[in-house]
Amino acid sequence: MKTPSTVAEVADIIRSSKKVLAVGAQTKPRLSQVPDEVTLISMRNLSGIVEYDPGEFTFTAFAGTPLREIVATLAAQGQYLPFDPPLVESGATIGGTVAAGLSGPGRFRYGGLRDFILAVRFLDGNGTQLRGGAKVVKNAAGFDIPKFLVGSLGSFGVLTEVTFKVFPRPPAMMTFAIPCANAAEAAAHIAKAASGRWAFDALDYDGSRILARLRGPQAALDLLAADVLDCWPAAEGVDNVVWDGIREWQFVGADGLLVKIPVTLRKFPALEAILQARNMGFHVVGGSVAYAYHPNVSYSDILNEALVGISLSGLNLRGFGGRLYFGESHHSAVAKSLKLAFDPCHRLGA
Amino acid sequence: MSLSRFAQIFPPERLLTSAAHLSAYESDALTAFHSRPVAVVVPESGDEVIAAVRLCRELGMPFVARGSGTSLSGGSLPVAGGIVIALNRLNRILKLDATERIAVVEPGVVNTQVTLAAQPFGLHYAPDPSSQTICTIGGNVAFNSGGAHCLKYGMTSNHVLGIKAVLATGEVVEFGGESRESIGPDYTGLFVGSEGLFGIALEITLQLLPRAECFHTVLAGYRTLEEAGDAVSAVVASGLLPGALEIMDALAIQAAEAAVQSGYPRGCEAVLIVELEGPREKVAAERPALDALLAASKPIESRVAANAAERAKIWKGRKSAFSAVGRLSPDFIVQDGVVPRQRLGEALRRISEMSREAGIRVANVFHAGDGNLHPLILYDGRESGALERAEELAGRILKMCVAMGGSLTGEHGIGVEKRAYLPDMFSADEIALMHRIRAAFDPLGIANPGKMFPGGDAPALVQHGLHPLEKSGVISRE
Numbered sequence: 001m002k003t004p005s006t007v008a009e010v011a012d013i014i015r016s017s018k019k020v021l022a023v024g025a026q027t028k029p030r031l032s033q034v035p036d037e038v039t040l041i042s043m044r045n046l047s048g049i050v051e052y053d054p055g056e057f058t059f060t061a062f063a064g065t066p067l068r069e070i071v072a073t074l075a076a077q078g079q080y081l082p083f084d085p086p087l088v089e090s091g092a093t094i095g096g097t098v099a100a101g102l103s104g105p106g107r108f109r110y111g112g113l114r115d116f117i118l119a120v121r122f123l124d125g126n127g128t129q130l131r132g133g134a135k136v137v138k139n140a141a142g143f144d145i146p147k148f149l150v151g152s153l154g155s156f157g158v159l160t161e162v163t164f165k166v167f168p169r170p171p172a173m174m175t176f177a178i179p180c181a182n183a184a185e186a187a188a189h190i191a192k193a194a195s196g197r198w199a200f201d202a203l204d205y206d207g208s209r210i211l212a213r214l215r216g217p218q219a220a221l222d223l224l225a226a227d228v229l230d231c232w233p234a235a236e237g238v239d240n241v242v243w244d245g246i247r248e249w250q251f252v253g254a255d256g257l258l259v260k261i262p263v264t265l266r267k268f269p270a271l272e273a274i275l276q277a278r279n280m281g282f283h284v285v286g287g288s289v290a291y292a293y294h295p296n297v298s299y300s301d302i303l304n305e306a307l308v309g310i311s312l313s314g315l316n317l318r319g320f321g322g323r324l325y326f327g328e329s330h331h332s333a334v335a336k337s338l339k340l341a342f343d344p345c346h347r348l349g350a
Numbered sequence: 351m352s353l354s355r356f357a358q359i360f361p362p363e364r365l366l367t368s369a370a371h372l373s374a375y376e377s378d379a380l381t382a383f384h385s386r387p388v389a390v391v392v393p394e395s396g397d398e399v400i401a402a403v404r405l406c407r408e409l410g411m412p413f414v415a416r417g418s419g420t421s422l423s424g425g426s427l428p429v430a431g432g433i434v435i436a437l438n439r440l441n442r443i444l445k446l447d448a449t450e451r452i453a454v455v456e457p458g459v460v461n462t463q464v465t466l467a468a469q470p471f472g473l474h475y476a477p478d479p480s481s482q483t484i485c486t487i488g489g490n491v492a493f494n495s496g497g498a499h500c501l502k503y504g505m506t507s508n509h510v511l512g513i514k515a516v517l518a519t520g521e522v523v524e525f526g527g528e529s530r531e532s533i534g535p536d537y538t539g540l541f542v543g544s545e546g547l548f549g550i551a552l553e554i555t556l557q558l559l560p561r562a563e564c565f566h567t568v569l570a571g572y573r574t575l576e577e578a579g580d581a582v583s584a585v586v587a588s589g590l591l592p593g594a595l596e597i598m599d600a601l602a603i604q605a606a607e608a609a610v611q612s613g614y615p616r617g618c619e620a621v622l623i624v625e626l627e628g629p630r631e632k633v634a635a636e637r638p639a640l641d642a643l644l645a646a647s648k649p650i651e652s653r654v655a656a657n658a659a660e661r662a663k664i665w666k667g668r669k670s671a672f673s674a675v676g677r678l679s680p681d682f683i684v685q686d687g688v689v690p691r692q693r694l695g696e697a698l699r700r701i702s703e704m705s706r707e708a709g710i711r712v713a714n715v716f717h718a719g720d721g722n723l724h725p726l727i728l729y730d731g732r733e734s735g736a737l738e739r740a741e742e743l744a745g746r747i748l749k750m751c752v753a754m755g756g757s758l759t760g761e762h763g764i765g766v767e768k769r770a771y772l773p774d775m776f777s778a779d780e781i782a783l784m785h786r787i788r789a790a791f792d793p794l795g796i797a798n799p800g801k802m803f804p805g806g807d808a809p810a811l812v813q814h815g816l817h818p819l820e821k822s823g824v825i826s827r828e
C-alpha cells in the first residue's frame with residue numbers, strides 16, 4: 001500500500017505501476033479487494049476541506065477527507081448533505097463514498113449523492129490531472145464527468161478532490177414506525193406516503209416496519225405528526241437514534257456479506273421472498289435500494305442465482321472473498337470504449 | 351444518391367427535401383445562426399430513428415436530433431450536408447406508474463405534458479424551463495435543462511432515472527432503469543447534458559415528485575438591484591430553503607409588464623420572487639421568518655399571492671420575460687453564465703458597466719438562488735455590425751463568469767454559440783478527454799458535429815429576423 005501526500009505523487013504511482021486501486025478507509029472491504037499485482041493507493045494523506053463558504057451552499061474537500069470531518073464542519077454552520085452518506089462514524093472518506101456511489105435514507109427526499117456532486121478533480125489512467133464540472137450549484141458546460149464517476153469504483157479515475165452542493169439543515173426531526181406484515185404491505189405504505197402531502201424525508205423498511213422521518217421546524221412537525229398518526233393509526237413515534245445504526249450499517253458485522261441491490265416497489269415482494277427463503281436479512285432505503293446481508297460470505301453464490309431469477313443486480317460492498325457483482329449483468333460496447341477513453345492502458349481498478 | 355436510401359425508410363411525406371419545408375428547420379431559437387440540412391426525416395417510431403442513425407453511420411452522414419428547436423445556443427442548428435431527425439412525432443407517454451412515481455416517455459413529449467399526465471395522481475415533473483409548454487423531454491435531456499426551481503430540486507439530470515438510446519455507432523443501449531438507485535458508473539448521468547453528441551434518446555424514464563400542498567409566493571419590488579440581491583443573501587443565510595429565488599431588473603420588468611400585465615410594482619429597479627412550498631404546517635411555520643426578513647430588506651412594495659391565480663400571474667411575468675424582451679428590441683441574445691452566488695452583485699455591476707461602455711442595452715432576469723444569470727443583450731440586426739458587437743459583449747460577460755469561478759452555462763448548453771469559450775473553462779487535457787468520451791459514443795463524429803467543441807466550420811449568420819418556426823406559424827413567443 002502506497003500513501004502519497006501530494007497529487008503529483010499519486011500521478012507518479014499511477015504511471016509507474018501496472019495496476020492501481022485508490023482506497024480510502026477500506027470501510028467497504030470488498031471494494032478494495034484486489035489481486036496481488038494491483039498496487040493499493042491510500043488516499044488518507046490527501047485529506048482536508050479545501051474551500052467551504054456556507055453562503056454558497058458548496059464545499060470542496062480532498063478525496064481522503066473523512067466524512068466525519070465534513071459532516072461536523074457543515075453541522076457547525078447549520079448545513080448538511082441531505083443524502084445521508086453512510087459510515088460516517090466508521091471512518092469512510094468522501095472519495096470512497098463517491099467512488100462506491102453510496103447514499104443513505106435521506107436520498108429519498110432530494111436525491112442521492114449523484115444529485116449533489118458538482119465538480120471533481122481526478123487523475124486518469126495516464127496520471128493526467130483533470131477536472132470535471134464546476135464549483136457552482138448549477139452548471140451545464142461540458143460532459144457531466146462528476147456524475148459519471150459516481151459508482152465507478154476507482155476504475156475510471158483516481159479522485160483527488162470533490163465539490164458538493166449542501167442544504168440548510170432542518171432544525172428538527174421526527175421518526176415514526178409503521179408495522180408491516182410483509183414487503184407487499186410495506187410497498188403499499190411507501191407508495192401512499194411518497195405521493196402524499198407530508199414531504200417525508202426518509203421512508204425505510206427494515207423487514208418488519210417502515211421507518212418514516214419528517215424534518216423541518218419543530219412546530220410544523222408537531223402538527224404534521226397528528227395527521228400522520230391519523231392516517232396510519234398503527235404508527236408510533238420512535239427515537240431518532242434509530243438512524244445512527246442504519247447509517248453505520250449496524251445490521252450486519254463488518255466481515256459479513258452486504259450487497260446493495262437497486263429495486264423498485266413492484267419488485268419488492270419478489271426480492272423479499274428470495275431473501276427470506278435464504279435466511280438473509282435486508283434493509284430497504286426509500287423503496288429504491290435494498291441492502292441484503294448475511295453473516296456468512298459464502299451466501300454470495302446462492303444470492304447471485306436468485307437475483308438473476310428476478311432480473312435484479314447487486315454490488316457486494318463488504319463480503320470479502322465473495323463475488324463483486326450479482327445478478328443480471330449489463331454489457332455494452334460503449335462501456336468498453338469509455339474505459340479506454342479514461343484509462344487506455346487498463347491501469348485503474350481492481 | 352444517399353437520399354434514396356432514406357426513402358426506403360421514410361415515406362415521401364416524412365422525408366422533407368423541398369426548400370419550403372427545410373427553411374422551417376434552418377435555425378433554432380438562437381436565430382442569428384442558420385444552416386440548411388440536406389433533408390429532414392420525421393420518424394414515427396423508435397425503430398425508424400434507429401434505422402436512420404444506422405444509415406447515417408453507414409454513409410458517414412452527419413445528423414442532428416431536433417425536438418422543438420427552442421435551443422438558445424444553436425444546439426439544434428442543422429449541419430450542412432447532414433440530415434435533421436425531427437422527433438416531435440415520438441410524443442407518446444409510454445407508461446405512467448403512480449405507485450413507482452415514474453413516467454417513461456418518448457423524446458418528443460413536451461415537458462408540460464408529463465406534469466399534465468401526472469397531475470391526477472397528485473404528482474408532477476419538477477424541471478420547469480420557461481419554454482416548458484413547447485420544449486421536449488429529448489431536448490431537456492440533451493441540455494440538462496433547468497428552470498426556476500433548481501436550487502431545491504435540481505436540473506433535468508436529477509430527474510432522469512434511465513435512458514434507452516441509439517448511439518452514433520448504431521448500438522442501442524439502456525442506461526439506468528426504473529429504480530432511483532443504480533450500481534456501476536452513472537452512464538445515465540453522463541448521457542444527460544451531452545448536447546446530442548452521443549446519439550439519440552428514444553425512451554426516457556423520469557421520476558415524478560408529489561406536488562407541494564401549499565405555496566407561499568412573495569413578490570417584492572426594490573429601489574436597486576443591490577437591495578434585491580441583499581434580500582437573497584438574507585434568505586440564504588436564514589436557513590430557509592425556498593423552492594425558488596428569482597430576480598428581474600427594470601428593463602425585464604418593463605418588457606414583461608408590456609407583454610403580460612402581471613401587475614409588478616411600478617417604479618422598481620428590481621423585483622424578487624421568493625417561494626416557499628411544502629405541507630401547509632411547514633409553510634405556516636416558515637412564513638413568519640421569511641416575511642420578517644423581507645420586511646427588513648426594505649422593499650418599496652411586497653405582495654403575497656393570495657391564491658393560485660395570483661401565484662400564476664406572478665410566475666407568468668417571470669416566465670414570459672425572454673419572449674417579452676422581443677417587444678423592446680427587434681433582436682436579442684440570451685446569455686446563461688453562472689457565478690458564485692455571493693458575487694452576483696459584483697457581476698451585475700460589471701455587466702451594467704460593460705453595457706454602458708458598449709452602448710448596448712442589457713436586460714437581466716436571473717435565477718438568483720443559483721447564481722445563474724440571464725443577461726438579454728438587445729440589438730437591431732438591421733444595423734451593420736450590431737450582431738457582432740452584441741456577440742462581443744456576450745463573450746466578455748462569459749469570460750467574466752468563468753474568471754469569477756463560475757460557468758459558461760447553467761442550463762442552455764454550449765451549442766454552437768459558446769463553443770469558442772470552452773477553453774476558457776477547461777484545459778487542453780480536459781477537452782481532449784471530452785473528445786475521447788465523445789469518440790467512444792461516436793467515433794465518426796456524425797452526431798451533431800460542430801457543437802460544444804471549439805473549431806469546425808462557422809455556420810452562416812443572419813442578421814435579423816424571427817425564428818423560422820415563428821415565421822411559419824408553428825410557435826409563437828408567448
Ligand SMILES: Cc1cc2nc3c(=O)[nH]c(=O)nc-3n(C[C@H](O)[C@H](O)[C@H](O)COP(=O)(O)OP(=O)(O)OC[C@H]3O[C@@H](n4cnc5c(N)ncnc54)[C@H](O)[C@@H]3O)c2cc1C
Pocket residue numbers: 021022023024025026027028029031032043044045047063064066090091092093094095096097099100153154155157158159160
Ligand atoms: C479503524 C480506522 C482507522 C482510520 N484511520 C484513519 C486515519 O488515521 N487517517 C485518515 O485519513 N483516515 C483514517 N481512516 C479512514 C480511512 O482511511 C478511510 O475512511 C477509507 O479508506 C475511506 O474509504 P472508504 O471506506 O470511504 O472507501 P473504501 O472502502 O476504501 O473504497 C470504496 C471504493 O472507492 C474506491 N476509492 C476510494 N477512494 C478513491 C479515490 N480517491 N478515487 C477513486 N476511487 C476511490 C475504492 O477503490 C473502492 O472501490 C480510518 C478508518 C478506520 C476504519
Ligand SMILES: Cc1cc2nc3c(=O)[nH]c(=O)nc-3n(C[C@H](O)[C@H](O)[C@H](O)COP(=O)(O)OP(=O)(O)OC[C@H]3O[C@@H](n4cnc5c(N)ncnc54)[C@H](O)[C@@H]3O)c2cc1C
Pocket residue numbers: 378379414415416417418419420421422425426437457478479480481484485486487488489490491492493494495496497498545546547549550551552672673761762798
Ligand atoms: C422562450 C424560451 C425560454 C427558455 N427558457 C429556458 C429555461 O428557463 N431553462 C432552460 O434550461 N432552457 C430554456 N430555454 C432553452 C430551451 O427551451 C431548452 O434548451 C430545451 O431543452 C430545448 O428543447 P427542444 O425540444 O426545443 O430541443 P431542441 O432545441 O430541438 O434541441 C436541443 C438539443 O437537444 C438535442 N436533442 C433533441 N432531442 C434529442 C434526443 N431525443 N436525443 C438526443 N439529443 C436530442 C438537439 O440535437 C439539440 O442539440 C428557453 C428557450 C426559449 C426559446
